Amino acid sequence: MVEPAHLAARRQHPDRRWWRPDWTARVALIPALIITIVCFYGFIVWTFIISLTRSRLLPVYNFTGFDQYARLFANERWWTSMQNLAIHGCLFIGGCVVIGYGLAILIDRGVRGEGLFRTMFMMPLSMSFIVTGVIWQWVMNPTLGLQEAVRDLGWVTFEFNWIVRQDRSIYTLAIAGIWQQVGLCMALFLAGLRNVDPNIWKASRVDGIPVWRVYLHIITPMMRTVFFTVFILMSAIVMKAFDLVVALTGGGPGFSSDLPARFVVDHILNRQELGMGAAGAFVLLCTVLAVISPYIYFELRKARGAH
Amino acid sequence: MRLNRVALYGLLIVAAFMLMAPVLIMISTSLKPMSEIRGGSIFALPTDPTFAAWGKAWFGDCTQAVGDVCQGLSSSFMTSVRIVIPALILSVGLGSVTGYALAAWRVPGANLLFAALLVGMFIPPQVTLYPLIILVRELGLFGSISGLVLVHVIWGVAFTTMMFRNFFKTVPQDLLKAARIDGAGFWPLFWYVMLPLSLPILGVAMILQFTYIWNDFLLGLTFGGRSGQPMTVALNNLVGSQFGEKEYNVDMAATMLTALPTLAVYLLSGRLFVRGIAAGAVKG
Numbered sequence: 001m002v003e004p005a006h007l008a009a010r011r012q013h014p015d016r017r018w019w020r021p022d023w024t025a026r027v028a029l030i031p032a033l034i035i036t037i038v039c040f041y042g043f044i045v046w047t048f049i050i051s052l053t054r055s056r057l058l059p060v061y062n063f064t065g066f067d068q069y070a071r072l073f074a075n076e077r078w079w080t081s082m083q084n085l086a087i088h089g090c091l092f093i094g095g096c097v098v099i100g101y102g103l104a105i106l107i108d109r110g111v112r113g114e115g116l117f118r119t120m121f122m123m124p125l126s127m128s129f130i131v132t133g134v135i136w137q138w139v140m141n142p143t144l145g146l147q148e149a150v151r152d153l154g155w156v157t158f159e160f161n162w163i164v165r166q167d168r169s170i171y172t173l174a175i176a177g178i179w180q181q182v183g184l185c186m187a188l189f190l191a192g193l194r195n196v197d198p199n200i201w202k203a204s205r206v207d208g209i210p211v212w213r214v215y216l217h218i219i220t221p222m223m224r225t226v227f228f229t230v231f232i233l234m235s236a237i238v239m240k241a242f243d244l245v246v247a248l249t250g251g252g253p254g255f256s257s258d259l260p261a262r263f264v265v266d267h268i269l270n271r272q273e274l275g276m277g278a279a280g281a282f283v284l285l286c287t288v289l290a291v292i293s294p295y296i297y298f299e300l301r302k303a304r305g306a307h
Numbered sequence: 308m309r310l311n312r313v314a315l316y317g318l319l320i321v322a323a324f325m326l327m328a329p330v331l332i333m334i335s336t337s338l339k340p341m342s343e344i345r346g347g348s349i350f351a352l353p354t355d356p357t358f359a360a361w362g363k364a365w366f367g368d369c370t371q372a373v374g375d376v377c378q379g380l381s382s383s384f385m386t387s388v389r390i391v392i393p394a395l396i397l398s399v400g401l402g403s404v405t406g407y408a409l410a411a412w413r414v415p416g417a418n419l420l421f422a423a424l425l426v427g428m429f430i431p432p433q434v435t436l437y438p439l440i441i442l443v444r445e446l447g448l449f450g451s452i453s454g455l456v457l458v459h460v461i462w463g464v465a466f467t468t469m470m471f472r473n474f475f476k477t478v479p480q481d482l483l484k485a486a487r488i489d490g491a492g493f494w495p496l497f498w499y500v501m502l503p504l505s506l507p508i509l510g511v512a513m514i515l516q517f518t519y520i521w522n523d524f525l526l527g528l529t530f531g532g533r534s535g536q537p538m539t540v541a542l543n544n545l546v547g548s549q550f551g552e553k554e555y556n557v558d559m560a561a562t563m564l565t566a567l568p569t570l571a572v573y574l575l576s577g578r579l580f581v582r583g584i585a586a587g588a589v590k591g
Contacts, residue, residue, distance in 0.1 A: 024493035025412035032405040032464055033420060039442070039461045040427040043435035050437065059437070106319050119574070120323045122581065123330070126573035128522030130539040131566045134546050135329045138336065138555060139349065149348035179329065187581055240431045243524040247543055264433040269529065274437065281434045292429050300422050 044285065051278035059274060068279040078280065081258040084170050085239070088259065091174035092181075093234045097227065099178065100185025105215060107186070108193040118190075122183030129180070133247025136176040137163065169249050169257040173241070176248055181237060185230050192226035193219065232295040239288050260284050337361060337560035344555050360556035364545075364564055380561055383541035387568075389452050390527075390537055391520045394459035398520075399512050401460065402467020407501050409468070410475035411483050412493070421472060428465040432525055443530055450532025458526050463519065467512050474508040475501060507579070514576045518569045538565045 054064050072078050103121055107114055124132065139145050142161035150158040162168035196219055204214045242261040245251055251258040251266075264284060267277030332349050338356040339347075367379035409417045439458060440449070448454030478501065486496050502509075527537035536544075542565045546558050573580050 025408045025414050028404050028408045028493065029414060029417075029420065031401055032424065032468060035461050035464055036420060036423045036427060039435065039439065040430060040465075041423070043438035044430065046438040047434055059441075103319075103322055106315060106322070109315055111315065111319060117319055117323055118581075119577070120327055123570070123573065124326065126518060126569045126580070127566045128524065128539050128569070130522075130524050130543050131562050134542065134558065134562045135333050137546075138559060139329055139332060141555075144344060144555065145349055149350050152348050179326065182326070236429055240433075242433070243539075246524070247546070250547070261431060261433055265436070265525065265529075268433075268437050278437065281431070281436070284431055285434045288429055288431055296426055296429070299425060 047278045048282050051275060051282050053275055055274040055278070057272040057274065064275075068275040069283075072276055072279045072283065075276070077255045077258060078260070078263060080255050081260045081263045084256075084258060085260055087170050088173050088177070088241070089235065089238045091171065092177045092238055093231060095174060095178040096182050096185045096234050097230055100182050100230070101189045103182070103186040104189035104193055107190055109211075118187070121186050124180045125183045127180070129241075129243035130247045132176050132180045133244050136172065136179070137248055140172055140175075163249060164253060166253050166256040169253060173244060173248060173257055173259075177238075177241070177244060180244075181234065185234070188226055188230050188233075189223070192223045196222060228295070232292055235291045236288070239284065239291070260287075333559045333563055337364075337556055337563050339556055341552075341554060341556060360554070360560040361564070363554070363557045364561035380538060380541055380545070380564055383536050383538045384564070386452065386531075386535055387521060387538040390455045390459065390535075391517060394456045394463065394520050395513060395516050397456065398460045398463035398516055399467050399509065401464050402469075402512065403471045403502065403505065403509065404497065405464065405468040406471025406473075407475050407497055408493075409472045411478070411496065411501065421468075424465045424468055428469065432462065436525075436529060440529065449530065450535055452535055455526065455530050455535055455537070458530050459520050459523070462526065463516055466519075467516060470508055470512050470515075471505065474505055478504060510576070510579050514572055514580050517572055518580075521569050 049061075050059050051068050052063050052065065053060060054062050054067075107117060111117065140147075140160065140163040142148075142164055145160075147158060147160040150160070163172045200218060201214070204218065240261055241259050242265060245257060245259050245262050249257040251262055260280060261284065264277050264280040267273040267280060271277075335352055336344060336349065337360050338353040338358070340355070340357060340359065343351075343353065343355075363379065365379045365381050367381075408414060409421050439461070443449050443454045443458065446454070446457075448457060482500070483496070486500050491500070521537075522539065523537065524539045524543065527535075527540045528543075531537060531540055542561050545561050
C-alpha cells in the first residue's frame with residue numbers, strides 16, 4: 001500500500017517526519033467536517049433564519065424580525081408545554097437520581113446475584129420510548145388496567161386514572177420515563193460507588209459509624225461529579241422528549257401533557273406553522289445549551305488535558 | 308445484621324419486581340384472548356395461552372382489511388432491518404475512521420472539530436429537522452430507505468466518533484510512533500494496528516448504534532413517508548388508530564415484537580451495553 005519512494009523519503013528524515021500529517025488524514029475528516037459544518041451548525045443557522053420569516057407551509061424569505069417569537073410567547077399551548085417541561089423535568093430527574101442512587105447503594109452493599117439484579121434494572125433501557133409509552137398506556141388504562149385490577153382485589157374506591165385527567169396526565173410521563181431511565185442512573189452511581197476508596201469503609205467501621213451515615217455524610221459528597229453527570233444526561237433526555245409523549249398520552253387530554261419538543265415537531269410537520277415551529281426549536285436549543293454548557297466546558301477541558 | 312440482609316434482599320426483589328412487572332404484563336396480555344382481557348385483571352396470568360394475537364400483529368388482520376391494507380408489522384420489520392444494517396455499518400465505519408484521524412494524526416483544527424462534534428451531540432433533532440428535510444428532498448431520497456440511512460449516519464456520526472476518538476487517545480503514543488517510523492501510512496496503521504486494538508469499542512458502538520437506530524421514532528416518522536416506515540412508527544400507528552374495538556392483546560404482541568430485537572441484543576451483550584450506554588446517553 002505504501003509506495004517505496006514514499007517510504008524511502010520517510011526513512012531519510014525519520015525524526016522530522018514521523019508525526020507529519022498524511023494528507024489522507026485530512027481527506028478522511030472531510031465527511032465528518034461537512035456533516036458538522038453543514039448539517040449541525042449550518043442547519044441551526046438556517047432554522048434561525050426561517051424563524052425570522054413569515055414561513056408557513058414552505059420556507060419563504062420575507063423577514064418579519066422577531067414576530068414569530070412574539071407569537072410563540074403569546075401562544076398558550078407553548079407556555080403549557082414549557083411549564084410541563086419544568087414539572088416533568090423536576091419529577092423525572094429527581095426520581096431517576098433518588099431511585100437510581102438508592103438501587104446503586106443496595107447493590108453496592110455486596111449482594112449475591114448482583115449481575116442478575118443489574119440486568120433486570122437496566123432492561124427497560126434497551127426498549128424504545130415508543131414501546132415504553134405503549135406498555136404504560138396499557139398499564140394505566142383506566143378501564144382495564146391497574147385501577148381495575150386493584151379494585152377487583154377489593155379496594156373499590158382506588159383511583160388511578162391520571163392518564164385521562166387534564167390535571168394529572170403530565171405525571172404519567174414521569175412514571176414511564178423514570179421506569180425506562182432509572183437503570184442508567186443506577187449504573188452510573190454504582191460505577192461511582194465502586195471508585196470509592198475502600199479505606200474509607202475500613203476507617204468508618206473502626207470508628208463504629210453506622211452505614212447510613214457513611215453514605216449520607218461521607219460517600220454522597222464524594223459523588224458530586226457523578227450527580228452532576230447524571231443530572232446533565234437526564235436533562236438532555238428530558239428536553240428532547242418527544243417519542244414518549246406521542247406514545248403515552250399523545251400530548252393529551254387536550255394539550256395538558258404537551259412538551260416543547262412535540263410542540264415544535266407538530267408545528268413544523270402538521271400545522272403549517274414553519275416559522276413559529278422554527279422559533280420554538282431555537283428557544284428549545286437555547287434552553288438545552290444553557291443547561292449543558294457547564295458539562296461541555298468540563299468535557300472539553302478534560303479532552304484537552306488528555307491530549 | 309441478619310435482619311439487615313433480609314431487608315436488603317427484600318428491597319432489591321421488590322424493586323426488581325416493580326421494574327419487571329410492566330414487561331411481564333405486556334407478555335401476559337399478548338397471550339390472552341380479548342374476552343379474558345375484558346373479564347380479568349391485568350395481573351392475572353393467561354389461563355389458556357394463545358399466540359393468535361402475535362400472528363395478527365405480525366401478519367396483519369386480513370378479515371378487517373381496509374382497502375388493500377392487510378399488513379401487520381412484518382413489512383415494517385423488514386424496513387427496519389434494511390435501515391439498520393447499512394446505517395449501522397456506515398455510521399460506525401465513518402465514526403471509527405474519523406475518531407482515528409482525530410486522535411492519531413496531527414491535523415490542524417482537530418480539537419476544534421472534535422469539540423464541535425461533541426456539542427453537536429446535544430443538539431435536539433427538532434432544531435435541524437426542517438433543513439434536513441429539504442436536504443433529503445433535494446437529493447431525491449425522501450420517503451426512501453436510503454434517505455433514512457443518510458439521516459441516521461448524519462445523526463450517529465458524532466456519537467461514534469466520540470467513542471472511537473476517546474478510545475484511540477488512550478493508545479500509547481510510542482506504539483503509533485513505532486508504526487509510523489516503520490513507514491505505516493494512514494490506512495495500514497488503521498487496519499493493522501488501531502482497528503484490531505479497538506474491537507471492544509467497536510462492539511460497544513455497534514450495539515449502541517443498533518439500539519438507537521432501531522428505537523428511533525422521530526426520524527422514521529419524518530423521513531420514512533408511507534413506504535419507509537420503520538417498526539416504531541408502524542407500532543405507534545397500529546396502537547393509535549384502530550377501527551372498531553381496541554385489541555389490546557394485538558397491541559401488546561406488536562409492542563413485544565418491536566422490542567424483541569433490541570432486548571435480545573441487550574441480553575446477549577451484557578456488559579458491553581452497560582459500558583456504552585453512559586457515553587451515549589446524551590444522544591437523542
